[in-house]
Structures are given as structure tokens and as C-alpha cells.
Amino acid sequence: MIAGLVLLAGGSVVGLFGSLLGLGGGILLVPLLTLGFGRPLREAVAISLVSVIVTSSAGAGVYLRRHVANLRLGMVLELFTACGALVGGLVAFALPVPVLEGMFAALLAWVAVSMLRRREPPPAVSAGAGAEVIPAAEETGGVGVGVGVGAGVPVQPALAPAMVTGAAGQGGAITFAQPMSFAATLSGPGYLVGRLGLGAVGAVFAGVVSALLGVGGGIVKVPLMNLGMGVPLKVATATSNLMIGITATSSAVIYLLRDEIDPYIAGPVALGVFVGASVGARIVNRVDTRLLRLLFVVVLLVTAVQMALKAVGM
């Protein structure tokens, strides 16, 4: 009985801190389950994927209601992330576990360095650096959560409806003198989506990373859309969150059907992450996350070292 409560509490802490810091649940859950609870890495990745889907669905629901996410672009890119996730989900069973542990250690170190280098967003308007799901708690009814990694994203309400509705191809504000390319039809108010080929390749990579390591892949998708395809950061963050659900599902079903998901562990952990993230979304604007983030960088680096040592059998 105690173990069930500990798992629930562990998931809640991960959800809370992920929400406050704008980190993906996976980056925290996988080390917790492997190093903390001694679970096999693949099982931890599978459980993490389930939790990532929970937070993604809740957050995407809010983002869509506020018309922040670009549904059309998200659906096109998620076709490629899903392909990557399919491949990653299969490769995960072929790769030796120490290789996966080494990759995860590298990811932890990368995220820690990214957090250190990130510019501090104004606390009044931000849910922390790069929250991938950062709906205001009062709007979400406590569903809002923070997952994923990207650059700082303001917790502003959705784009003003007058702007949102200007989506190209839907009678919006952007007008085109010539017939629109497919990429242009995925554009939104005030921005033109470009380099769809680059986006497709990057999305496949994000899907592979997600499936192999049990993370949402926002750390790849948000910069890809923002810097590579010309999508505003806020829209990129919301759209990335929307895509996580299908990306993670594509590989999670492989883990499920290969009996890598233990429902006795996945249940309390996913529930805990949901509750913790909901609480985090409610208090995020009242918490100064600067010190928290510094402490967290240390935790991430220590965890990265532990995971690397585990990978080399020490």
C-alpha cells in the first residue's frame, strides 16, 4: 500500500516541478523510476510516455480552446513525428539498455545546459522557461500543466481572436497574390510557415527521440518550428504540445502490446503527474522559479552523471 502512495507522490512531485519549470515529465520521470525505484529503463520510458500523453491531452485541450495551437500545421508535422516514433519504438527494443541510458544521460546534460543558458522570462507572464503546456489555471480548471522544453513562453491568453482567425487559407489576414503552396496553407495570422521539408525531417528525429527516451520531444520541435519554420514561439510551443499526444501514442502502443507497461505503476504515476501538474499550473505565477531552476540544473547534472555511470556499469 505504501509503495502505491509513494509512486503517486513521486508522480505528483514530477508533475509539480515539471509544471513550475516548464520541463517535460519524461526528463524527470525516467530517472525517478530507474534510479529511484529501480525499474527497468524500457518500463520507465513506457510509463513516462503515458504520463506525457496525459499532460499533452489536457494542455492541448486548453490551447485549442484558446486557439493558440496551429492544428493544421500540427497534424502535418505529427505525421512525421509518428513515423519517427514508430521507428524509435521498434529500435528501442533492439538497442542495448546501456546505450539508451547513455543517450538519456546526454539528454539530461543538454537540458541542464539549455536551462542555464536560457534568458529569464518575466515571472508575471511566464510559466517558466519553455513550458510546453502552460494554460492559466483559472482557464483550465486545474488541468493545465507544464511539460516539454523550449524557450520561454509567455502565459498569455490565446492570440487575440481577430488575429487567430486570420489563418491563411481560411479567409484570414494573410493574402497571397499567387496560388499558395501547401506550406503556406498551414500558415497562421502574421506568420508564414516555411521550410516544410526541414520541418518533416526534424519531426521524424523528434519522434525517434521521444520513443527512445520517453520524452515529449518539445526540445526538438519547438526550436524547429520557431527558428526553422518561422512559427512564433507561443504558437510553436502550443503546436508542439498538441503533437506530443500522437507522437507518444505511436510508440506507447508498441510498449503496451509488448507488456512493458505495468499498470500498477503507470496508474499512480500518471495520476500523480496529472495532479501535480494541475497544482503547478495554479501556483506558477506566484512562485519565483529562478532559484528553483538553478537547483534543478544541479539535480539534472547529478542525475546525468548517475545515469552515465549506470550506462557504463559502475
Next chain:
Amino acid sequence: MKASISPPADSVPPSADDAAWRLESIISRLLVAGTYLAMALILAGVLLTLAAGIDPLAHETAPAFELAAIPSQIAAGDPLGFLWLGLVAVLALPLGRVVVAGVGFLAARDLRLALVSLAVLLVVVGSIVAAIRLEG
């Protein structure tokens, strides 16, 4: 006396985008309601697990997933049934979102996006087939 307040002009979506707004709103409601439903099922499973005194960390291998066994497990008050159903609901939500979006795009005669939706579903089906073949 109750004042009549008009909504701000920028809060009213232009009619040209009504369909897109409606579709996003429908998907939004599906995702939020579905998440709450899945969490309620998992909560029931967790409570039954705790009540039964089952230690989640005490067993070596994960219970095998059997979709067909879920109804009988739920009828018997077995926590596994609720946990599995909740987890299946979690995985089904994004698929439901793609189906609804695909139908919406089809209704709007946006064939390219409707085909993209179908392709996404096919990739997930491909995952399922691949997993079953590997298992076999």
C-alpha cells in the same frame, strides 16, 4: 437593473473561420473531458489497488495486457480492469482527436488535411501491427 454588456469586438470570431473555430472547440472539449474520464478510471484502479493491499513494486513482471479481459475484470472489481481501461483511454484520446479533426477537414472539403489525418491513423495502426508481429 442588469446592464447589457456587448462582448468586445475582438472576441467574436469572423464567420469565415467559424468552422475552424468550432472544430478546435470540439476537439478541445474531447481532450479535456477525455482526460478527466481517464483519470477517474485510473483513480478508481489506484484506490482499489490500495484497498486490496497490492504492492505495485513487489512483482517482477508486468501483468500482461488483455483487452478482452477488461470488462470481466471491471465487473469483478479487479483494479487491473480499471487501470487498463484508464490507460487505454489515455492512449485513445489523441487518436480520437485525429479522427474528429479528419472528419472536420473532410466536412470542410479540405481533402489534403483529411488525407493527412488518415495517414496519421495508419501510422499508429502500423505501430500496432509491428508490435503484434514482434510479439509473435
